[in-house]
Amino acid sequence: MFRTALRNVLAHKARLLMTVLAVMLGVAFVSGTLVFTNTLSDALQKSSAKGFDQVDVAVTAEPQPDVGDRIVKTPELTQDLLERSARTPGAAAAVGVVNGFTAIADKDGKLIGGGFRSQGGNYWGTKDVRYPLVSGRAPKGVNEVAVDAKTAERAGYKVGDTVRISVDGPVLTPRITGVFSTDDGNVAAGGSLALFDTASAQKLFGKPGVYDEIDVKAAPGTSQSALKSALDAALPKGQVETTTGRQLADDQAETISASMSGLKQGLLVFAGIALFVGTFIIANTFTMLVAQRTKELALLRAVGASRRQVTRSVLIEAFVVGAVAGVTGLVAGIGIGAGLRSLMGTLGATVPDGPLVVSPDTVAAALVVGVVITMLAAWLPGRRAAKIPPVAAMSSVHATASARSLVLRNTLGALFSAAGVAVVLAATTMDGSDGQAPMGLGAVLLILGVFVLTPLLSRPLIAAAAPLLRVFGVSGKLARQNSVRNPRRTAATASALMIGLTLITGMTVMAGSLQKSIDRMASSAIRADYVVSMANGNALSPDVDGELRSVAGVTATSPMRNAPARVDGTTEYLTGVTGSAFGELTDLKVDDGAFTVGGARVVVDEDTAKSHGWKAGSAFTVHYEDGKQQRLTVAGVYEGNQLIRGIIVDNAALTPHVTDPADMQVMVKTSGGASGGTTDRLEKALGSNPAIKVQSKKDLSQEIAKTFTLVLNMLYGLLAMAVIVAVLGVVNTLAMSVFERSQEIGMLRAIGLDRRSVKRMVRLESLVISLFGGVLGIGLGVFFGWAAGELLGTKMPTYELVLPWGRMALFLTLAAAVGILAALWPARRASRLNMLTAIKSE
Structure with missing residues (x-):
């Protein structure tokens, strides 16, 4: 049975290649996401850890709890505390750190880096090993400043240049006296860092005589924990907190890891969607392959193979396909991870240098996902094939699904759909975040219900296209009949496209409605012509x-x-x-x-x-x-x-x-x-x-619209993966349909249907199936967009549903294009069939 399974894999290379490709794309997305986020997290953690190399213990002010109706201010880190820290047994030196927002303008007067990453601080002096000078000298006085090397390179600054700087106040024009290198995470992420001498930094940041942090270096032979204990004993209890450098690095690593987890989860959601869509293709592929080998499997059963052996042979095929897809997907994923890192650099987001991180977890995830998804999708067709009695299989009386199974399917679909609609509608009446989880549950139930009901829905919806198909004569009539001949296969193919368009349409409705509501909010709540604020x-x-x-x-x-x-x-x-x-x-x-x-x-x-x-x-x-x-x-x-x-x-x-x-x-x-x-x-x-933004109400709306557009375009790009997989599904289905109907196509050719008409028939069939999935997807997307808007409306009174008719027409056109594109190869193959060979085929 093992050798038989391997021979079957090799005997259907073309069809199985599409299945491998569908699984590979999903696996590549998963592994690429893991490689990218692990690489970025590792680089940021190493960069951040270097920044704590010269800090053995950090002393910070301890926030005070409010007492009754009195607000208690946080204690200040004074010069006295700095000197006491330096005199503590086991301390080699103590340095006071001052920091705050500092905007640096380029030579055109524009802000360098992201506003929230534009930082400033104090240069510790000639012994400052955290910010070693690359050129020049340390700054002295408010008219001198040192800038980081990456900012100097981006803006074209050098020692001796005058630079425009804003430190929470009027614009300053100090001279650059030094350029330093740094492993600061903000700078690595594309921000900027400007350093003044300590007295000037305290004055500019409004902290005269006080510090934000005191960093203490341990004397030789003194451990970080021992120094921490000595500082706890020497400094005022209840007013300051002490943290070892090792703990600071660990905390920073944990923070970076947590920030990466959101990005990782978001990307993995879209990878999961691609895999979910790919599951339909795999199940469809194995269903058709098993159906084509029905007599072969029946013969195996007749000569002694058990049901379990038949099922196992199908699962072995799935294992081989999944393993190949997992390995190729992992290789492609490593390329995707490297590409995403390069893309961030192209977009201006600097990523710290470091090697690509391909962890054992990533390798295991790629292989497990590829194999498990494929075997799960193939299990049901294999199990169904094993249950067919040998005599029935040889006479093909099993081909038509029983009325009982269709009734059961339709009943389950109706129950899931009704439950999903009910839960979604109930969620719209809840308050804000309380309704998010129920809405997600309702969406999943409704999508599953519609998927199960798709064979039932296919007949009336495709029948509605009959008047249009009549224009194409015999080819149009045959295309309509072929598209409803096997409702389950049509449903699985259309559902792959439906899921992608549901998400795309829902997000487009949400983005347009949110933008409209924010425009209304700004115009209705604000009469002012301008709003002035800080860039960060x-x-x-x-x-x-x-x-x-x-x-x-x-x-x-x-x-x-x-x-x-x-x-x-x-x-x-x-x-x-x-x-x-x-x-x-x-x-x-x-x-x-x-x-x-x-x-x-x-x-x-x-x-x-x-x-x-x-x-x-x-x-x-x-x-x-x-x-x-x-x-x-x-x-x-x-x-x-x-x-x-x-x-x-x-x-x-x-x-x-x-x-x-x-x-x-x-x-x-x-x-x-x-x-x-x-x-x-x-x-x-x-x-x-x-550092200051002067924005009109139109500017405010455009800034928000720019954010929405950027996020939406990123989501479109990610969901394109699901659409590509859907295209493969349509190609796969049509190729199998052409194979099954070889004899029928030969007969049609023999009685006068020319090659052009055969091509048109296959293309129209593909177009109908794709538009069917597109209509379902857009309809569900509008419903989910409306429901999510109702939930948001509880917190945003100006929310108004906006249906993007132009975009929805574009999405429907996209579905049609998917159908036409997917039909190119199957239509060409059908038109080139030799009619005599086709008529003799079984």
């Missing part, structure tokens, strides 16, 4: 509001200043605004009371009001971070959104109690509205600062 999302200097007010044509401004406070024993973040101007800059719907902000009168969003049991006229006591308290009155309750929410209070009441005022953004209203000239004036007033 950090806080703006309070001076920005004053500078914007002085610009000609500006009629109103208001910063949005966040500050923690204690309310009813819980921490709430207050949003400070210019009360007299805020109403002119926003248009928030008020559900209760009036939108009045000034003095002790505040407004709160409906969620906050509900959580505290407030309504218009309610009074509450707020405890500020400086320990003082004030009695505030709720003037109104408004509908919050993703842009504006929380407790809004007048800055005149809030700012006196804030130690370091900082604004998250500033809203600006101008007399002439948003225009290119006004934008230039605002940017110039802020010193053409590379």
Whole structure:
């Protein structure tokens, strides 16, 4: 039986090649994902670990819990603590570290690197081995700076050049005195690093005389744990935390691994989709191969082979196919992993140098996935073949599925579909994240139900195309009859395309609807012409509001200043605004009371009001971070959104109690509205600062749209794998259909059907099957897009369903193109059949 199975594998090379290719693509995606994420994680971990080589113990301030209604500030790491750390027994040296956001502009004035990766700090001096100088010298004073070598190379800077820099405030133009190398993970990821001398860094970052961290180097013969114990005994208890360098490296590695896990899981989901689609092709292939060898298997049974041996022979074939697909998929996956790393570099995301990581887990996963998926898909056809009695198989009376099996299938499909729809609809009534899991479960049930029902659905849906097919005469009529001749095979082929288009359509509906809702939110909630903010999302200097007010044509401004406070024993973040101007800059719907902000009168969003049991006229006591308290009155309750929410209070009441005022953004209203000239004036007033974004409402929407478009295009690329596998499935099905109908095609040729008509028949059959899958996929995608939108609508009042008719027409055209493309080879093969040989075939 083993030799028979191997001979059967070699006897059907062309058909099995498509199965191998389908499995290989899925396996390649899985192994490529593992290679890419493992390589990236390993490179980042090694790069990060090098940064802790000179840190034996790090001392940081320990956050203090709030006491009652009093906000307790985190202790500061002073010069005294630095000196005490250096004098601790077992310590060789101690260095104070200062860091903060520092934006570096290129020679065209544009921000270098991602805003959140633009970092600054202090250069430790001539003994700074963490940032060894490549050229130049250490910086001295606020007019000198050192920059990392990768940033200098990207921007074309060298020692002696003047550079534009922003450190949470006005633009500085220091001279570059040194260029250093670093293994900093942010720089490796495409960011930038600027270093000042310690005193200048403390001044620029608003931390005079204090540090963010104290790094202590152990004396020779002193272990990290021993030094940690000595520092714990020498430094104030309850005010500082000590962590060994080894633990810091481990924590950083764990953080990197955790950040990679999200990317890995996302990519593996799409690999799973490709494999799931490939499963249909494998099952279809083995079903047809077994059907073509029915008499051969019956003869084996007649001469003594048992049912188990017949099933085992099919599974052996599947094992061979799966093993070949697993090995080739692993090799292709290594190439995909290397390609993804190169692609990141092309897109500007720098990846640390390092070898490709092909772990034993990746090799095992590729082989196991290839073999297990193939054998599972082949098990049912093998089991079905073994159950056929030899006499029935020889006379082919088994060919038609029993009415009982079809009734059972349709019943199960209807139950799954009904359960899926019910669960999805129930999930739409839930609140936010509570409905995500039920929605996912309902989606899976509905897709499985529709897949099981597809043979039943194929007849009426394909029959609807009959009027169009009549235009093509005999070829069209034959194509329609052929496409419904074997509903199960047609269903399996169409389902492969259906799944891919369901996901593509659902995500397109979601992206378009979200973009529309955000546009409506911005236009309905904000009357301001501009929103000014930091490129990295950090806080703006309070001076920005004053500078914007002085610009000609500006009629109103208001910063949005966040500050923690204690309310009813819980921490709430207050949003400070210019009360007299805020109403002119926003248009928030008020559900209760009036939108009045000034003095002790505040407004709160409906969620906050509900959580505290407030309504218009309610009074509450707020405890500020400086320990003082004030009695505030709720003037109104408004509908919050993703842009504006929380407790809004007048800055005149809030700012006196804030130690370091900082604004998250500033809203600006101008007399002439948003225009290119006004934008230039605002940017110039802020010193053409590379760290500050001046955005109109249109700019905000376009920025969000750009993010959606980027993510959507990435998902389209990933789902293209499933579509490619679906194309293979259509080719496979048509090739087998042509093989089975060789005698019939020969007869048609003999009675006058020419080669062109045969080709047209096969192409139309493929087109009908593909459009059938496309219609099902687009229909399901719209339903899932609507359902997910209903779930989002509970948190986003401006959400509105947008059906992308143009995109859906494009997807249907894509399905048609898949059908036409997949039919090229089978149609050509059918037209070239020798009619006499075909008529004599069995």
